[in-house]
Amino acid sequence: MNAQSQEGYVRSRRYTFDLVTHLVGREFRIRYRRALFGWLWAVGSPLARLAVLAVVFGQVLPLGIPNYPVFVFTGLIAWSWFSSGVASATTSPIDRKDLLFRPGLPRHAIPVVSVMTDGLDYFAALPILLAFLVFTTGIPLTAVLLPLILAIQILFTVGLGFLLATANVYLRDVKLFVEVALLLGFYLTPVFYRPGLISDERLRTLLSLNPMSQLLDAYRRILIQGTLPDVKSTAALIASGILIFVAGYMVYARKAPVFVDEL
Amino acid sequence: MSRSDIELHEVSKRYRSSALGGPRTVRNLNFRSSKVQWALRDISLDVQAGETFGLIGRNGSGKSTALRIMAGITSPTTGRVHNLRRVSGLLTIGEGLQPLLTGEENALTASILAGLTKREALRRLSDIARFAELEDHMDHPLRTYSDGMKLRLAFSVSLHVDPEILLIDEVLAVGDIRFQEKCFVALEGFQSEGVTISVTSHDMGQIRRLCDRVAWLVDGRIKLIGETDEVASRYENAMSEGVPEQTDDTATRRFGSGEIRFKSVQLLDRWGALLRSIPAGSRVHVVADYEAEAPVNEPIFGVSVHEIGSGTRLLDLDTRSAGLATGTVKGSGRVELILDHLDLTAGEYALDIGVYETEWARPYDYLWEKVDFEITSSSTSGLVAPPHRWKLA
Numbered sequence: 272m273n274a275q276s277q278e279g280y281v282r283s284r285r286y287t288f289d290l291v292t293h294l295v296g297r298e299f300r301i302r303y304r305r306a307l308f309g310w311l312w313a314v315g316s317p318l319a320r321l322a323v324l325a326v327v328f329g330q331v332l333p334l335g336i337p338n339y340p341v342f343v344f345t346g347l348i349a350w351s352w353f354s355s356g357v358a359s360a361t362t363s364p365i366d367r368k369d370l371l372f373r374p375g376l377p378r379h380a381i382p383v384v385s386v387m388t389d390g391l392d393y394f395a396a397l398p399i400l401l402a403f404l405v406f407t408t409g410i411p412l413t414a415v416l417l418p419l420i421l422a423i424q425i426l427f428t429v430g431l432g433f434l435l436a437t438a439n440v441y442l443r444d445v446k447l448f449v450e451v452a453l454l455l456g457f458y459l460t461p462v463f464y465r466p467g468l469i470s471d472e473r474l475r476t477l478l479s480l481n482p483m484s485q486l487l488d489a490y491r492r493i494l495i496q497g498t499l500p501d502v503k504s505t506a507a508l509i510a511s512g513i514l515i516f517v518a519g520y521m522v523y524a525r526k527a528p529v530f531v532d533e534l
Numbered sequence: 535m536s537r538s539d540i541e542l543h544e545v546s547k548r549y550r551s552s553a554l555g556g557p558r559t560v561r562n563l564n565f566r567s568s569k570v571q572w573a574l575r576d577i578s579l580d581v582q583a584g585e586t587f588g589l590i591g592r593n594g595s596g597k598s599t600a601l602r603i604m605a606g607i608t609s610p611t612t613g614r615v616h617n618l619r620r621v622s623g624l625l626t627i628g629e630g631l632q633p634l635l636t637g638e639e640n641a642l643t644a645s646i647l648a649g650l651t652k653r654e655a656l657r658r659l660s661d662i663a664r665f666a667e668l669e670d671h672m673d674h675p676l677r678t679y680s681d682g683m684k685l686r687l688a689f690s691v692s693l694h695v696d697p698e699i700l701l702i703d704e705v706l707a708v709g710d711i712r713f714q715e716k717c718f719v720a721l722e723g724f725q726s727e728g729v730t731i732s733v734t735s736h737d738m739g740q741i742r743r744l745c746d747r748v749a750w751l752v753d754g755r756i757k758l759i760g761e762t763d764e765v766a767s768r769y770e771n772a773m774s775e776g777v778p779e780q781t782d783d784t785a786t787r788r789f790g791s792g793e794i795r796f797k798s799v800q801l802l803d804r805w806g807a808l809l810r811s812i813p814a815g816s817r818v819h820v821v822a823d824y825e826a827e828a829p830v831n832e833p834i835f836g837v838s839v840h841e842i843g844s845g846t847r848l849l850d851l852d853t854r855s856a857g858l859a860t861g862t863v864k865g866s867g868r869v870e871l872i873l874d875h876l877d878l879t880a881g882e883y884a885l886d887i888g889v890y891e892t893e894w895a896r897p898y899d900y901l902w903e904k905v906d907f908e909i910t911s912s913s914t915s916g917l918v919a920p921p922h923r924w925k926l927a
Binding site: 285286289290292293294297300301304367368369370371372373374375376528529530531532 | 621630652
């Protein structure tokens with residue numbers, strides 16, 4: 272590698288970093304523009320939901336899950352990232368069509384930036400979760416696997432985001448469908464309950480096919496119980512995550528060059 | 535040795551008619567009626583490095599689509615495109631900007647997307663603001679900008695990002711004359727530095743001034759491609775021939791194809807009295823009666839004012855720019871333009887009035903210097919006298 276291409280390489284890495292951080296920062300500013308408390312809402316909202324769930328299923332209808340607030344919060348913030356990421360990625364080409372009208376933007380950056388911006392909310396809530404853990408069960412060693420589980424979740428979120436964003440450009444019903452599906456998904460995914468509480472065996476197996484259900488189980492194992500995630504299920508998650516991501520990427524890459532014709 | 539920077543090989547672009555309509559939902563899906571429309575058919579051209587290439591043609595001829603394809607904003611249905619260098623462009627003013635963010639944030643995004651690192655982009659912000667003459671507005675959200683301000687910002691950004699290939703869609707037609715001139719000077723600077731430029735325009739004056747070569751598009755196909763002077767002249771001739779039964783009577787200072795004709799044009803004050811001599815800053819109604827023999831769809835009415843003896847238009851207003859839908863016009867009718875403050879300084883002025891085909895393709899009727907009037911009782915010189923006061927601190 273000669274000096275010039277070396278410099279070009281460093282520059283292009285620098286550039287990609289600048290591009291991504293700028294776009295994420297920009298997305299963030301657009302979302303919280305003219306909001307007095309700004310990002311506090313992003314942190315406040317999961318805490319408020321946590322409080323409600325903790326009261327309802329800890330006190331009113333007790334589910335008998337130990338360390339229930341930590342249990343719920345672990346699932347809640349992961350689910351929130353998934354659900355807001357999928358929702359915002361779905362509408363991202365339409366919401367940010369100003370970017371599509373600029374020459375030079377890598378088209379696939381648009382849903383990725385959306386999902387990453389929602390990730391900021393997760394990382395804002397994460398220290399709170401860790402603090403919870405310190406004061407209850409302690410942070411187990413297996414917590415170092417968190418980046419792996421998050422990476423799998425990102426594959427799913429971005430992959431679905433690519434697929435749904437493409438579909439939504441052509442058919443605006445997709446956004447409405449996604450909203451309903453995510454609302455139902457919150458109840459069909461063990462965010463505030465444990466799958467073991469489902470008495471019907473067949474229903475339980477059916478619901479366990481939901482990858483988010485497997486992911487939440489993995490989060491709870493490594494963060495609360497201090498055990499390793501199930502190897503077979505993790506392997507299946509990685510494989511299906513890659514599959515969804517690649518499929519989404521291919522569909523998106525095929526259609527994105529003509530998105531502006533449909534906007 | 536010349537090499538080409540942009541190559542289009544047999545490029546065709548098809549739009550489905552539904553893509554031309556609104557957003558689609560399951561309820562208004564109708565597969566059988568989805569018609570296709572070819573915006574471009576078999577376009578092959580190459581733009582040489584360092585050359586300025588013009589695309590001309592009527593609205594709907596495909597020139598903007600061709601430019602979008604060159605920019606990579608959309609890809610062709612069939613055919614191939616090659617861009618050999620980095621494209622930076624200015625295509626349609628509003629669409630590349632985000633209304634919620636400030637001018638500065640928009641300028642940063644545009645600069646970074648054009649290939650600058652954040653540090654370079656930050657360093658150039660003040661130059662961008664200065665050229666756009668928006669130093670005091672850079673921290674205001676873009677939704678508070680006028681179209682002219684947006685254009686200035688967008689133009690200024692594309693001039694400050696070291697473009698290698700610069701694409702400009704029609705936007706030179708917008709903005710005030712002084713800023714346009716400033717842009718021309720900047721573009722001429724780029725031309726001497728060897729930047730490759732491609733522009734679309736209706737204005738043959740601009741095309742002749744800037745372009746080395748021109749392609750003339752008709753219904754998505756290249757009708758003629760070649761040296762600017764030749765293509766532009768043939769285009770101008772065709773445009774004037776294409777107009778049916780043009781009356782062009784210099785004595786009556788009237789021309790147009792006659793589908794709509796003005797019967798009378800008057801300047802009235804707020805009580806409907808005829809005006810000839812107008813105190814500066816008064817309210818003026820321009821009232822025109824017209825007649826259309828057959829129904830005419832969405833004509834555009836326009837009024838302009840210039841100082842007698844000078845070609846500079848002080849006012850140039852039309853219903854299209856004002857966002858007024860004129861609907862279908864038939865029989866006799868009246869159109870009225872209300873100027874709340876005619877803030878011109880004392881002097882003698884003339885008013886032109888015109889009515890045009892809905893795509894500005896030709897005038898139906900145009901009355902040149904139809905009404906002369908005089909502005910009185912303004913004690914300032916200069917051209918305009920906006921409401922103002924002085925203060926001493």
